Amino acid sequence: MNQMIQKFNFIFQLAQVCHQNGTTMTVPDLASALNQHNHRTSYGSQFVVDARGIYKVVSAAYKWFYDAGMVAEAEMIAEAFVKPDGMYAYEHEAA
Numbered sequence: 001m002n003q004m005i006q007k008f009n010f011i012f013q014l015a016q017v018c019h020q021n022g023t024t025m026t027v028p029d030l031a032s033a034l035n036q037h038n039h040r041t042s043y044g045s046q047f048v049v050d051a052r053g054i055y056k057v058v059s060a061a062y063k064w065f066y067d068a069g070m071v072a073e074a075e076m077i078a079e080a081f082v083k084p085d086g087m088y089a090y091e092h093e094a095a
Helices: 003-021 027-036 052-067 071-080
Strands: none
Touching: 003 027, 003 052, 003 071, 027 052, 052 071
């Protein structure tokens, strides 16, 4: 399994835990979790906690699951990760 898919699956696993517990996770906390589990950016560096790139990763993970026909999983990702102010990190279209 390539690194991108591993990273997206890790993000989904975190989203699943959030969903099961009725909680959310801030994107800066997601960046820290990705770094702690040795996931890296496409450039091979650690994620910067408050940088725009981590939000792009959430968006890319959502899109990857959605495009693969795993809409429920994509929605879980969209609803699990929030900005520090509590607003959703990824705005998705309601079906």
